[in-house]
Amino acid sequence: MTASAASPRGSTGPAQPETIFTWAGPALKFGVGAVDEIGYDVAALGTNRVLVLTDPGVAATGVPQRVLDSLRASGLVAELFTGVHVEPTDASVRAAVDFAMGGGWDGFVAVGGGSAIDTAKAVNLMTTYPADLVEYLNPPIGEGKPPAGPVKPLIAVPTTAGTGAESTAVCVMDLLDLRVKTGISHPRLRPVLAVVDPSVTLTLPPGVTAATGFDILCHALESYTARPYTAYEKRRPEQRVAYCGANPVSDIWIQQTLPLLARSFRTAYHHGDDLAARTDMLRAATFAGLGFGNAGVHIPHACAYPIAGQVRDFRPADYPDHVPLVPHGMAVVLTAPAAFRHTFAADPDRHLWAAHVLDPATDAVRDERERLPEAVRRLMRDLAIPNGLMGVGYSGADLDTLVDGALKQQRLLSIAPVDVDADLLATVLRESLTVW
Numbered sequence: 061m062t063a064s065a066a067s068p069r070g071s072t073g074p075a076q077p078e079t080i081f082t083w084a085g086p087a088l089k090f091g092v093g094a095v096d097e098i099g100y101d102v103a104a105l106g107t108n109r110v111l112v113l114t115d116p117g118v119a120a121t122g123v124p125q126r127v128l129d130s131l132r133a134s135g136l137v138a139e140l141f142t143g144v145h146v147e148p149t150d151a152s153v154r155a156a157v158d159f160a161m162g163g164g165w166d167g168f169v170a171v172g173g174g175s176a177i178d179t180a181k182a183v184n185l186m187t188t189y190p191a192d193l194v195e196y197l198n199p200p201i202g203e204g205k206p207p208a209g210p211v212k213p214l215i216a217v218p219t220t221a222g223t224g225a226e227s228t229a230v231c232v233m234d235l236l237d238l239r240v241k242t243g244i245s246h247p248r249l250r251p252v253l254a255v256v257d258p259s260v261t262l263t264l265p266p267g268v269t270a271a272t273g274f275d276i277l278c279h280a281l282e283s284y285t286a287r288p289y290t291a292y293e294k295r296r297p298e299q300r301v302a303y304c305g306a307n308p309v310s311d312i313w314i315q316q317t318l319p320l321l322a323r324s325f326r327t328a329y330h331h332g333d334d335l336a337a338r339t340d341m342l343r344a345a346t347f348a349g350l351g352f353g354n355a356g357v358h359i360p361h362a363c364a365y366p367i368a369g370q371v372r373d374f375r376p377a378d379y380p381d382h383v384p385l386v387p388h389g390m391a392v393v394l395t396a397p398a399a400f401r402h403t404f405a406a407d408p409d410r411h412l413w414a415a416h417v418l419d420p421a422t423d424a425v426r427d428e429r430e431r432l433p434e435a436v437r438r439l440m441r442d443l444a445i446p447n448g449l450m451g452v453g454y455s456g457a458d459l460d461t462l463v464d465g466a467l468k469q470q471r472l473l474s475i476a477p478v479d480v481d482a483d484l485l486a487t488v489l490r491e492s493l494t495v496w
């Protein structure tokens with residue numbers, strides 16, 4: 061299939077279209093000062109012994125200690141684990157599980173970005189229902205075993221404005237031997253409460269602000285352009301999955317997300333101490349999480365898995381430099397301009413609306429297909445994202461292995477609004493070698 065042959069799904073249409081969508085989210089407490097009330101909220105969940113999980117960088121901000129103080133002030137037994145790995149791996153998740161196992165915890169609090177929140181989801185599952193990690197990982201890499209029952213309450217305190225992991229039912233990790241990213245996906249993994257306090261994001265350095273902000277942007281754009289839930293074959297209740305495709309409730313969250321990003325992403329990057337801009341960004345992250353956490357994401361996220369998993373020596377500014385790393389949000393946005401060029405035909409109105417809201421100046425771009433790619437490219441340039449895959453160390457010689465890695469993400473590719481095969485992925489990745 062050639063790139064231009066990327067065809068909207070449903071040209072033949074499902075034999076029996078889906079009529080039902082589902083939507084779920086955590087309880088939410090949002091606002092400056094929310095972190096210092098967390099003891100009250102966690103005690104109200106009926107917990108007594110709570111493990112707080114974070115990474116060393118977040119620990120250094122003092123926020124996890126504030127959480128611990130608040131928990132103890134509410135009479136809870138609370139301990140801190142600071143060993144979360146930035147971009148978790150199977151090894152780091154197993155180490156966190158080993159630390160937590162046998163501690164008698166009846167609740168978990170994750171303080172950090174997606175790395176801490178995802179690690180805590182896995183720890184919660186694996187200490188509640190011990191099994192080998194591979195049993196729980198998504199097929200085809202793992203066995204996709206569901207949790208045997210309810211897990212313990214997990215409370216998430218996001219300290220990046222990015223992943224929306226506090227709202228989602230998945231956790232993601234690198235499998236070191238296989239050099240792929242995969243995850244565990246089940247509605248029971250979703251945190252019961254998100255305590256979202258913009259003041260804790262004031263310490264985010266510019267490089268992390270940029271990468272995590274592009275994660276928000278791609279969550280919003282991918283879920284807004286996702287295959288509609290009505291374009292699937294009807295499922296039985298037990299077949300319904302956490303990501304059900306674009307739906308009217310997810311759409312509302314995304315329609316609120318993009319104006320916030322348009323207004324405040326550049327300001328939060330250039331003026332990190334601007335609390336109003338940080339508040340907008342954290343609202344955007346939360347809103348996008350509530351949207352994509354039910355609709356799903358597609359081509360840029362599927363490509364991001366091998367882009368992050370096969371990194372050789374790229375070391376981004378403002379991230380720990382002990383290992384090569386393409387941060388998640390950066391890995392995602394590198395293929396976004398090309399991806400939205402090829403999804404345009406599935407729903408031109410949605411692509412044009414998003415381009416206009418993000419950057420009205422793109423209305424002047426004559427080729428309508430290029431407007432959303434151009435809006436994304438302008439933001440990437442302004443926020444010092446590398447110019448494409450070559451900017452993070454890949455070359456044309458890597459395309460075949462990147463295509464193979466992206467093809468493994470069938471759970472995500474099934475959300476794309478166009479049929480995705482190896483040829484289309486190769487086209488998207490080739491066009492992403494240099495973005496401008």
Ligand SMILES: NC(=O)c1ccc[n+]([C@@H]2O[C@H](COP(=O)([O-])OP(=O)(O)OC[C@H]3O[C@@H](n4cnc5c(N)ncnc54)[C@H](O)[C@@H]3O)[C@@H](O)[C@H]2O)c1
Pocket residue numbers: 115116117118121146147148172173174175176178219220222223224225228229230231232233260261262263264265268271272275378379380388389
């Ligand atoms: N579960 C999901 O739905 C989901 C969605 C998207 C991404 N992810 C995963 O999330 C991970 C990435 O998470 P992330 O982008 O939030 O970043 P992160 O958690 O990896 O943190 C990035 C860096 O920022 C530092 N940091 C975090 N908060 C800080 C603060 N307030 N002040 C100063 N430094 C701070 C951390 O120490 C770390 O060095 C990836 O593993 C990705 O695959 C999960």
Ligand SMILES: [Fe+2]
Pocket residue numbers: 223275279361388392
């Ligand atoms: Fe993401």
